[in-house]
Amino acid sequence: MPFANSNKGVAATAATSLPASTNRYLGWSERWLPKLSLFPTLLVSGTAIYVFIVWTGVLSFTGSRMLPRYNFVGFDSYRAMFATERFGVAATNIVIYASLYIAISLALGLLLAILLDQKVRGEGLLRMIFLFPMSLSLIVTGVVWRWIFNPGLGLEKFAYDMGFVDFKLDWIINPSLAIYTLVIAAIWQSSGFVMVLMLAGLRGVDGSIIRAAQIDGASMPYIYWKIVLPLLAPVIFSATVILGHLAIKNFDLVVAMTNGGPGYATDMPATFMYAYSFERSQIAVGAASSIIMLGVATLLLVPYLYIQIRRGR
Amino acid sequence: MRSLGKLKTLLLLGMALPAVAMSQARAADVEVLHWWTSGGEAAAIGVLKEQLAEQGVGWTDFAVAGGAGSSALTVLKSRILAGNPPTAAQMLAQAVREWGQEGLLTTLDEVAAENDWDGILPEAIQNIAKFDGSYVAVPVNIHRSNYIWSNSKVLAEHGLSIPTTWDEVFAVGEALRKAGVVPIAHGGQPWQEAMLFENILISVDGGPETYRRLFVERDATAVENPAFAEALDIFRRLKSLMDPNFAGRDWNLATGMVITGEAAMQFMGDNAKGEFVAANLKPGVDYACTPLPNTQDDFLFYTDSFAMFEATNEESKKAQQIMAKTILEPIFQEAFNLRKGSIPVNQKVSLEKFDSCALNSREGLEAAAAQNTLMPSFAISMAVPPAVEGAMFDALTNYFNNDSVTVDEVKAGFVNALRQ
Amino acid sequence: MTAAITIKSLRKTFGALTVLHEVDLSIEPGQFVVLVGPSGCGKSTLLDCICGLSQPTAGSLHFDDQDVTNLPPRERDIAMVFQSYALYPSMTVRQNIEFGLKVRKMPKAERDKEVTRVATLLKIEHLLDRRPSQMSGGQRQRVAMGRAMARRPRIFLFDEPLSNLDAKLRVEMRHEIKRMHQLVRTTTIYVTHDQVEALSLADVIVVMKEGHIQQVGTPQEIYDKPANTFVASFMGSPPMNLIPARMKRRDGVAGAELLPAGGLPNWIKLQEPAKPIADGEELIIGIRPEEFHFTSERPLLDGDVAELTLPINVLEPLGSEYVFTSTVNGAEVSARLNAKSGPHPDGDTLQVLFEPRRVCLFDPGTSNRL
Numbered sequence A: 001m002p003f004a005n006s007n008k009g010v011a012a013t014a015a016t017s018l019p020a021s022t023n024r025y026l027g028w029s030e031r032w033l034p035k036l037s038l039f040p041t042l043l044v045s046g047t048a049i050y051v052f053i054v055w056t057g058v059l060s061f062t063g064s065r066m067l068p069r070y071n072f073v074g075f076d077s078y079r080a081m082f083a084t085e086r087f088g089v090a091a092t093n094i095v096i097y098a099s100l101y102i103a104i105s106l107a108l109g110l111l112l113a114i115l116l117d118q119k120v121r122g123e124g125l126l127r128m129i130f131l132f133p134m135s136l137s138l139i140v141t142g143v144v145w146r147w148i149f150n151p152g153l154g155l156e157k158f159a160y161d162m163g164f165v166d167f168k169l170d171w172i173i174n175p176s177l178a179i180y181t182l183v184i185a186a187i188w189q190s191s192g193f194v195m196v197l198m199l200a201g202l203r204g205v206d207g208s209i210i211r212a213a214q215i216d217g218a219s220m221p222y223i224y225w226k227i228v229l230p231l232l233a234p235v236i237f238s239a240t241v242i243l244g245h246l247a248i249k250n251f252d253l254v255v256a257m258t259n260g261g262p263g264y265a266t267d268m269p270a271t272f273m274y275a276y277s278f279e280r281s282q283i284a285v286g287a288a289s290s291i292i293m294l295g296v297a298t299l300l301l302v303p304y305l306y307i308q309i310r311r312g313r
Numbered sequence B: 001m002r003s004l005g006k007l008k009t010l011l012l013l014g015m016a017l018p019a020v021a022m023s024q025a026r027a028a029d030v031e032v033l034h035w036w037t038s039g040g041e042a043a044a045i046g047v048l049k050e051q052l053a054e055q056g057v058g059w060t061d062f063a064v065a066g067g068a069g070s071s072a073l074t075v076l077k078s079r080i081l082a083g084n085p086p087t088a089a090q091m092l093a094q095a096v097r098e099w100g101q102e103g104l105l106t107t108l109d110e111v112a113a114e115n116d117w118d119g120i121l122p123e124a125i126q127n128i129a130k131f132d133g134s135y136v137a138v139p140v141n142i143h144r145s146n147y148i149w150s151n152s153k154v155l156a157e158h159g160l161s162i163p164t165t166w167d168e169v170f171a172v173g174e175a176l177r178k179a180g181v182v183p184i185a186h187g188g189q190p191w192q193e194a195m196l197f198e199n200i201l202i203s204v205d206g207g208p209e210t211y212r213r214l215f216v217e218r219d220a221t222a223v224e225n226p227a228f229a230e231a232l233d234i235f236r237r238l239k240s241l242m243d244p245n246f247a248g249r250d251w252n253l254a255t256g257m258v259i260t261g262e263a264a265m266q267f268m269g270d271n272a273k274g275e276f277v278a279a280n281l282k283p284g285v286d287y288a289c290t291p292l293p294n295t296q297d298d299f300l301f302y303t304d305s306f307a308m309f310e311a312t313n314e315e316s317k318k319a320q321q322i323m324a325k326t327i328l329e330p331i332f333q334e335a336f337n338l339r340k341g342s343i344p345v346n347q348k349v350s351l352e353k354f355d356s357c358a359l360n361s362r363e364g365l366e367a368a369a370a371q372n373t374l375m376p377s378f379a380i381s382m383a384v385p386p387a388v389e390g391a392m393f394d395a396l397t398n399y400f401n402n403d404s405v406t407v408d409e410v411k412a413g414f415v416n417a418l419r420q
Numbered sequence C: 001m002t003a004a005i006t007i008k009s010l011r012k013t014f015g016a017l018t019v020l021h022e023v024d025l026s027i028e029p030g031q032f033v034v035l036v037g038p039s040g041c042g043k044s045t046l047l048d049c050i051c052g053l054s055q056p057t058a059g060s061l062h063f064d065d066q067d068v069t070n071l072p073p074r075e076r077d078i079a080m081v082f083q084s085y086a087l088y089p090s091m092t093v094r095q096n097i098e099f100g101l102k103v104r105k106m107p108k109a110e111r112d113k114e115v116t117r118v119a120t121l122l123k124i125e126h127l128l129d130r131r132p133s134q135m136s137g138g139q140r141q142r143v144a145m146g147r148a149m150a151r152r153p154r155i156f157l158f159d160e161p162l163s164n165l166d167a168k169l170r171v172e173m174r175h176e177i178k179r180m181h182q183l184v185r186t187t188t189i190y191v192t193h194d195q196v197e198a199l200s201l202a203d204v205i206v207v208m209k210e211g212h213i214q215q216v217g218t219p220q221e222i223y224d225k226p227a228n229t230f231v232a233s234f235m236g237s238p239p240m241n242l243i244p245a246r247m248k249r250r251d252g253v254a255g256a257e258l259l260p261a262g263g264l265p266n267w268i269k270l271q272e273p274a275k276p277i278a279d280g281e282e283l284i285i286g287i288r289p290e291e292f293h294f295t296s297e298r299p300l301l302d303g304d305v306a307e308l309t310l311p312i313n314v315l316e317p318l319g320s321e322y323v324f325t326s327t328v329n330g331a332e333v334s335a336r337l338n339a340k341s342g343p344h345p346d347g348d349t350l351q352v353l354f355e356p357r358r359v360c361l362f363d364p365g366t367s368n369r370l
């Protein structure tokens, strides 16, 4: 039957059976053409990524300042980097930022998805509204939130004008709180995206499972916690990886919103790297920080890759 | 190294294409990298273009806006790595030093001798235009860092006058604050904070000497001078005279606050004058430029200069020489500096067309030169290498923005910075 | 332990769409009631109202004397088995079975005992540590039943529990369900669109169509005396033949003429319908395919026997029986004949017998039984 009514089916079957049995009947060009045509892409992406990673790694062990130089000095630039208080601030910030950003985006995205999954009217519109921030560039997001948090322009002023003269919202100018304004802006930007991922996950959950649990006597929160959440594990995992890499890459948002300030209270590894490599003529230190970032990102990605590969088998 | 550079050129094809197109320019053209893209600045560079055209030298504009020159620097680096430098590039003093160390700059000693640069440039400025005793850059202008810009109407309205001591600064500021005016418009960016600090430093007792030791001689022990701690104290106390929203504010927005009367004063170099001029305000009538307390005869300067990259053919070399010569000629000096808000770097140029602020600057410059307090501004990358400067900025901005940071921590930061 | 269910004037609407119209139904304790009807007729909606997942628009629902119309599902003490099994994917079989007990805060020791009891009953002891994804459809179905039984609810609801199984397993599980019911005797409502399941499992069958109950009765009643042509054609496979005809009395005896295609008219005697019908009026004659017999079976038949010579359109020998289609009064008619009673029919026509008293009469206007 499937063969009789579908030419495509026949073709597909034939094609998939080719490599094993018929390969040796193919000429040289048929065998090598696909590989050959992929070669330029591989070459370009290979050099653009791996060669430059290696180059960056090499530079981090040199005394390069404004331009790359190849006088090797061992771990000097790493030492110099760890010695600056600013790197400590950047590292602490990324930990605070990434963990809060990931955790809250996930929680909020999940909550929104669950609410939106209750057959609300105008779901399509709501979904678009929540997803909209993701389509904004981080620069725009940063500028908007800078205004909102600016005590003289944004919410504080608004509340003041409304008569709440004691209302204070000066986080963005407070060195110990400014990092949280970045977290809030970033969460605003991505929780809609997480929501859409989670919503897709929730839609994949068989409704009768929830009904069965309801009949079994469980309350809705308990059902979501014990039954639905474990089902969303793959989605949560993917979302975490995506958010994680967005967090590590975070650069534009900081530049647009606080530019690392007040002082350098909101410096991040990426802005640190940029400042040292391109503004302070300490390419080696910048390269060292890139390598550290790469290392951390790799550590975070290894479990993901491992699972992907295992699943692929 | 070279081959890697070529590879990068290939990969960054988007960037490389226009560059290749530019290198095809006529032999006697100059390709000039600069970041003067805003209104007054662009007009000023237009003057140079015209002057060169009259002498048969074509102009290929290579403007890279943004980041107060840091974007231009990034582009410049990739051009250099690609083995394809522009003819000339706008640079601040420390960049001239760094490129000089890379051995990429061409000497201008010949033109300098022909045109008596040693005679027309102040000595302090000769120093930053030279590398290893040879001229490698042409300075264009002189800016003064230690100015207070004030809105005369606002001060008059409240019966106040421009403060001439720090006590007066705080008294006037307090009065303004009570009257609902922001006493000091500040932009919360590290370089602006550094500029504020450097000017406070030269204004306190023993300040100029401390400044010289610290930023010119790079003697870390100078942080122990009482002037350093005293300056830091004033620096932080000034915060009480600023509005709370200064974080990240650009300097021209702060100037705007003074222009509109929202704020009374701004501590800023004379790049601020361009904003007043653009708003059609008159110095001495609508606004005033006054050196910081006790710094009438001191002068922290910053200059823009053009450095020339080693050219491969004679015609380009010729064009470079013509450009270098033209930049210091009175016609261009006058036309350019009138538009830019700075004063001519060529001391022989008459100031008859300039305003009172410019005259004040020239006066201060001569006085400072005489008593050896004409010094490069560290906030505008005139004094210390980028690595040192960055670390110092970090220490200062951290101190300014975070009240729990102590003076000793700043000292330690400076000592560390000077080890870079 | 087991409850009576009384549904009164239950109505359910979704916006403008009325899915259930004035449903009235009484179910005695311990009865096995099967709800049948075509897909989309509102069976699941009715189950949802009974278990409380869905709120009726109007009407009332009682379990014994308790009004449960507005109770949430967990307070109704019922269990349900779903077509998709609805096992909790991240839990083992044991955890699935215990879930309802755990929610009800039953102590661990008792829970274990209950799991063991149910697992033994359903022969799934060896599966207790598996996850749903590691089991076959039949095994999952058993676990789903186990989960429902563990709570010892007063009512079981099944929503097409066997539809996802292959034919062989379906028969096996059907027997299993029947066995379980005979064991626990809990009131059960079982939804299916498969009439064989309905006939084989039910104490009482409820036939539904478009939100209306068509007939409530024992399987035999539903089979022999369908309330209308819909029930007649829905139950039985192949369905009851419905042949249009006119009343034609002979000597005051009710009867009608049947005209096989290409043959001669044949008057057959009918039972006098309860509702008086004048000569010449239209009616529908319903004959089950299995009411036709080879002529050799005449000795087995009582009373009046009608004889027809039917043209053979299509003939399917099925081993134990022959099924063939023919045309009578312009309507397609199918017949099932016992293969043991006659030779393979090899002509164009076949002579068959049937008992007129086993024929049903319907009103073509209302399609109700006369």
Ligand SMILES: Nc1ncnc2c1ncn2[C@@H]1O[C@H](COP(=O)(O)OP(=O)(O)O)[C@@H](O)[C@H]1O
Binding pocket: C014, C017, C019, C037, C038, C039, C040, C041, C042, C043, C044, C045, C046
């Ligand atoms: N939540 C709902 N909203 C709107 N219509 C519904 C809903 N649930 C069921 N229906 C409609 O009610 C009718 C009966 O559905 P259902 O009870 O599931 O039929 P079935 O007899 O096949 O189980 C169908 O037409 C279906 O489209």
Ligand SMILES: [Mg+2]
Binding pocket: C043, C044, C159
């Ligand atoms: Mg259904």
